[in-house]
Amino acid sequence: MEFTLKPDLNELQAELVDVKQAVAEALDYGKSLGSTAMECALTRSRGISVETRLGEVETVEFNQDGALGITLYQGQQKGSASTTDLSPQAIRASVEKAFDIARFTSPDPDAGLAPQELMAYDAPDLDLCHPGDQSADYALEQALQCERHALALDKRIVNSDGASYSSHVGYRVYGNSHGFLDGYLQSRHAISCALIAKHGDAMQRDYAYTVARKTADLQSPEQVAEDAVHETVARLEARKIDTAKVPVIFRADIANSLFGHFVGAISGGNLYRKSSFLLEQLGKPVLPEWLTIEEKPHLQGALASSPFDHEGVATQDRVIVENGVLQSYLLTSYAARKMQMRPTGHAGGIHTWQLTQQDQSLAELCKTMGTGLLVTELMGQGVNLVNGDYSRGAAGFWVENGEIQYPVEEITIAGNLRDMLRNIVAIGNDTDLRHGVRTGSVLLESMRVAGN
Secondary structure (H helix, E strand, O other), rough: OOOOOOHHHHHHHHHHHHHHHHHHHHHEEEHHOOEEEEEEEEEEEEEEEEEEOOOEEEEEEEEEEOEEEEEEEEEEEEEEEHHHHOOHHHHHHHHHHHHHHHHHHOOOOOOOOOOHHEEEEEEEEOOOOOOOOOOOHHHHHHHHHHHHHHHHOOOEEEEEEEEEEEEEEEEOOOOOOOOOOEHHHHHHEEEEEEEEEOOOOOOEEEEEEEEEHHHHHOOOOHHHEEEHHHHHHOOOEEOOOOOOOEEEEOHHHHHHHHHHHHHHOOOHHHOOOOOOOOOOOOOOOOOOOOOEEEEOOOOOOOOOOOOOOOOOOOOOOEEEEEOOEEEEOOOOOOHHHHHHHOOOOOOOOOOOOOEOOOOOOHHHHHHHHOOOEEEEEEEEEOOOOOOOOOEEEEEEEEEOOOEEEEEEEEEEEEHHHHHHHHOOOEEEOEEEEOEEEEEOOOEEEEEEEEEE
């Protein structure tokens, strides 16, 4: 993939065809060596990332990465190799290495490809690639413009941690010995800005960012700057609060992390290892009755859309939770064989979850809560997926009578994920589209808040 300042979609399509041909040749060579099954995957990305700070250029980096991963089976013995060189000689050498490795590995009765009947032989085009300007001049102007605007907006902004702009295009190709071979183009663009505000002797840091498949869908540099300024100055004069058990709102931009733990708990790897707090919960209530989660992997242009998973399994609309009841685990082919179930097309992750939401803004959720804590930042990794224990550092705002009173810092929130998920009171309509889980702010019935 050669560097150009403005990637051409037709050229990318032509390169995708060439890479698919290289994968096909690798599969043919593996078969000629006597492999019983084989798969190849390549994800390649290239683009520009720039960072500025206080009006000066910090970094300008052109990135290009990606390797062809080859996995070959001899019966239930598995060997893997990879190469960044896609010349015929290098690919053949890598296939031979994988073949040799497989000879010396122990047989695994659950190893192998995903079932042939689940392959995405008729994969849809999801409009995932929209190349942007990747010239250094354009990228730097976006970052500099963002930071300039931010530093001029509020005298309390006394320093900057920098602004950044990135633009990448690439593709994913997957093929296996079931006769499946396909790929798709993708793009990703982002702007971010991190600022430091001061009041008296106290200082606070916060940031804002935007990310999209199309540059036209990004917020403007000025809007990112304004959001960053608002987030940062709002944290000034933060206090600690007394230890209590109170209702808690996870603001939309961090609420996805709550469901991220849920994703981990119903993923096959944790389930067959018996390391999930949601073991044997299929068909049982895990969320409140009003809450349904649907997976929509074929939304045009969405950041988490995908026509097939990392094993070639066709993605499809799927109900994960219906009226609070868990309807589906998230299974790779390996996990599915371990659990004597069918793969669900989740090798590589989830594909755009949509949740039942109430028609309430964040301000209205605060009124529903009355008195409690609005969490806008989480720190630390105090989450135990085995038993569901949850304890993390937090910052945010104290709410009384439905109104934000003052910022809060140096506190810890704690609970158990099983109870937290079952006791979700409401989800707001302020949906954050930047993550695989599309959720608004989440109001929980109560959590323990440790402060003074």
